[in-house]
Amino acid sequence: MSDTGDFRGEFRDMVRSFTLLQALLYRDISARYKKSLLGPAWAILQPLVLMVIFSMLRGIVKIPSDNIPYVIFSYSALVPWTFFSNAVNYCGPSILTNAAILKKMALWREVFPLAAVVTAVFDFVMSFAVLVGMMAWFRIPFSAHALWAVPLLLFMASALAFGIGMFVAALGSFKRDIIFAMPFIMQFWIFATPVMYPLSSVPARWRVLYLLNPMAGIVEGFRNVLIKGTPPGMGQLGLAAAVTLCVLALSWTVFRLLSQYFADVI
Amino acid sequence: MQGNTVIQLENVWKRYGLLPALREKFSPRAGSPESDPGKWALRDINLEVKRGETLGLIGRNGAGKSTLLKILAGVTPPTRGRVKVDGTIFPMIELNAGLNMDLTGRENIFLLGAIMGLSRQETRLLLPAIEEFSELGGFFHQPVRKYSSGMMARLGFSVAVNVKADILLIDEVFAVGDVAFQQKCFRKMEEVIRRGSTILFVTHSMRNVERICDGALLLDRGGIAERGNSMQIIASYFRLSADAAAQELLKAGGAVPMIHTGSGELRITGAQILDPHGRPAKQVPYRQPFTVRLSVRAEKAVMSPHLMVIISTPDLINVAAVSTGRGRLVELPEFTPGNWFVDCTVDSCNLLPGVYMVNASFDAKDGPKIETVRHVKQFQIVPEGANQQENNMPGFFWLNCEWACRNRSEQIVA
Numbered sequence: 001m002s003d004t005g006d007f008r009g010e011f012r013d014m015v016r017s018f019t020l021l022q023a024l025l026y027r028d029i030s031a032r033y034k035k036s037l038l039g040p041a042w043a044i045l046q047p048l049v050l051m052v053i054f055s056m057l058r059g060i061v062k063i064p065s066d067n068i069p070y071v072i073f074s075y076s077a078l079v080p081w082t083f084f085s086n087a088v089n090y091c092g093p094s095i096l097t098n099a100a101i102l103k104k105m106a107l108w109r110e111v112f113p114l115a116a117v118v119t120a121v122f123d124f125v126m127s128f129a130v131l132v133g134m135m136a137w138f139r140i141p142f143s144a145h146a147l148w149a150v151p152l153l154l155f156m157a158s159a160l161a162f163g164i165g166m167f168v169a170a171l172g173s174f175k176r177d178i179i180f181a182m183p184f185i186m187q188f189w190i191f192a193t194p195v196m197y198p199l200s201s202v203p204a205r206w207r208v209l210y211l212l213n214p215m216a217g218i219v220e221g222f223r224n225v226l227i228k229g230t231p232p233g234m235g236q237l238g239l240a241a242a243v244t245l246c247v248l249a250l251s252w253t254v255f256r257l258l259s260q261y262f263a264d265v266i
Numbered sequence: 267m268q269g270n271t272v273i274q275l276e277n278v279w280k281r282y283g284l285l286p287a288l289r290e291k292f293s294p295r296a297g298s299p300e301s302d303p304g305k306w307a308l309r310d311i312n313l314e315v316k317r318g319e320t321l322g323l324i325g326r327n328g329a330g331k332s333t334l335l336k337i338l339a340g341v342t343p344p345t346r347g348r349v350k351v352d353g354t355i356f357p358m359i360e361l362n363a364g365l366n367m368d369l370t371g372r373e374n375i376f377l378l379g380a381i382m383g384l385s386r387q388e389t390r391l392l393l394p395a396i397e398e399f400s401e402l403g404g405f406f407h408q409p410v411r412k413y414s415s416g417m418m419a420r421l422g423f424s425v426a427v428n429v430k431a432d433i434l435l436i437d438e439v440f441a442v443g444d445v446a447f448q449q450k451c452f453r454k455m456e457e458v459i460r461r462g463s464t465i466l467f468v469t470h471s472m473r474n475v476e477r478i479c480d481g482a483l484l485l486d487r488g489g490i491a492e493r494g495n496s497m498q499i500i501a502s503y504f505r506l507s508a509d510a511a512a513q514e515l516l517k518a519g520g521a522v523p524m525i526h527t528g529s530g531e532l533r534i535t536g537a538q539i540l541d542p543h544g545r546p547a548k549q550v551p552y553r554q555p556f557t558v559r560l561s562v563r564a565e566k567a568v569m570s571p572h573l574m575v576i577i578s579t580p581d582l583i584n585v586a587a588v589s590t591g592r593g594r595l596v597e598l599p600e601f602t603p604g605n606w607f608v609d610c611t612v613d614s615c616n617l618l619p620g621v622y623m624v625n626a627s628f629d630a631k632d633g634p635k636i637e638t639v640r641h642v643k644q645f646q647i648v649p650e651g652a653n654q655q656e657n658n659m660p661g662f663f664w665l666n667c668e669w670a671c672r673n674r675s676e677q678i679v680a
Binding site: 031100102103105106107174258264 | 282283284287336339340341342343357359360363364366368369373376377379380381382383384385386
């Protein structure tokens with residue numbers, strides 16, 4: 001808040017935010033596992049249950065799967081999707097649950113949605129480990145492309161989740177409606193993303209419009225690089241990155257503007 | 267900013283809520299503050315604080331004390347005006363903000379440390395000192411959920427006192443723990459003051475203001491009512507509170523809501539302060555005699571009860587008492603049913619200028635309580651004459667004393 005925003009002050013604020021980020025992660029993750037019976041298993045259960053539901057659905061309705069066993073076809077897409085949806089869902093109330101801290105100290109307020117996204121990364125790591133196990137079971141070779149593509153795709157999904165999450169957290173701090181609406185929006189969003197069906201089943205003339213959903217390119221890329229061993233399409237990723245950047249630019253601006261007044265209203 | 271000024275506020279206004287703030291941001295000064303006077307939490311605050319100063323912020327609830335601290339802490343922006351702060355600032359406000367019930371005391375210290383701006387390394391180094399200061403013993407490694415409220419408060423305080431900053435904002439955080447712990451906190455705070463930190467101190471305890479502040483600021487309905495030395499501002503604060511109480515009374519139709527306890531054969535229905543000429547007064551000049559006149563209604567005949575009159579401060583500290591009976595020379599007569607006056611004349615009063623309350627009680631000769639009333643009457647001892655030193659003394663009494671001074675190798679001269 002000082003008028004003289006010198007470099008040392010900026011640096012100190014950064015270090016401080018990083019320490020706080022660590023502390024928040026420790027709190028959120030350990031408290032969550034101390035307080036639940038299944039603990040870390042919840043992170044795996046969620047995509048697994050959805051996988052079972054999708055597989056049962058496929059027994060009734062015909063869903064193509066690019067000739068890949070449907071179990072691993074759907075699970076490999078559910079892993080990045082669940083990460084994304086968890087990250088967004090953790091972000092939404094992150095400002096409200098940390099109200100006491102926000103009302104006391106002047107901080108880099110983005111640290112709260114950021115901690116929410118990183119918490120979701122922990123869940124991702126566990127469900128990803130299960131995916132690797134399934135790949136070994138189905139004897140699917142691990143492509144070298146995955147070494148760079150998986151981190152990149154994870155980063156892109158994180159950035160998108162951070163962008164959406166900041167927007168939800170900022171607006172939701174003033175009026176709760178958007179937080180209540182998020183589960184519905186995510187339900188809709190999963191069907192607009194190639195999770196239970198392949199991208200190839202989307203009609204070609206709709207493809208570009210469809211790919212404006214950044215999660216479409218990210219999920220499809222994630223599945224292809226792991227199951228088929230093909231690198232993600234650069235066009236798809238480029239489009240996803242561009243849209244993600246727009247989302248980030250917009251939501252960060254909104255967050256910056258509104259975050260000053262969080263302490264007034266929460 | 268000038269060399270020694272560490273905090274400077276220029277025409278700071280604050281109004282809570284997003285919409286007023288946005289309106290102000292996009293069309294500044296639309297609608298003058300005078301047109302909607304009720305909504306501003308702070309109005310036109312101009313304030314300068316010098317390095318090393320310890321400034322008390324006092325005022326009634328809703329006067330804007332906490333808002334002022336929040337603006338200085340950077341938690342909320344001012345709606346109008348400029349805030350300049352030179353140096354690191356640490357708000358000792360709601361010390362347990364962010365405490366997690368499921369983590370242990372030790373884990374929470376790292377969390378609170380991170381929130382308060384300590385690095386992990388700094389917290390680790392301070393850990394033994396914090397553990398010792400908090401006096402948690404075996405509970406240190408237990409989840410905070412199992413703590414008593416006092417233990418929790420000690421935890422937050424122990425971390426906070428170890429944070430080093432140029433400017434400390436303190437908001438009523440001393441009401442933690444038992445008396446021994448409070449004294450420890452005070453000693454620690456005095457250490458901090460000696461380090462040369464600038465301190466802004468919000469409290470309702472006038473004794474704390476008196477004890478640690480160089481000067482004080484009285485806030486009233488969002489504005490600065492007065493700034494000056496602590497004693498003078500405390501007197502103004504009590505005057506303000508008395509005025510407010512009087513207005514409440516007027517609103518309530520003048521009926522004094524007195525609370526009586528006891529068996530009730532005698533009822534104290536009111537009290538007056540009289541000057542030496544027998545005229546009712548609200549104010550008594552310092553060191554002048556005065557009379558407390560109690561109006562008493564006797565429901566039944568009561569034989570020689572014991573009467574005690576206690577002078578207390580508005581924050582309920584008893585400072586002096588006078589009584590009849592129980593081996594003292596004075597005995598009250600038998601009260602026959604009807605209305606009575608009891609006059610108690612104080613002919614040498616060393617009470618220092620300030621606001622005081624009259625409390626009174628009747629006990630039966632053989633012990634049982636007949637009547638107890640608190641706050642029968644409020645009065646003020648006002649400074650008189652040119653003796654500024656006596657007028658601004660801390661404490662409650664002027665003590666007459668003689669001084670002697672000598673070099674240790676000599677005999678007393680005078």
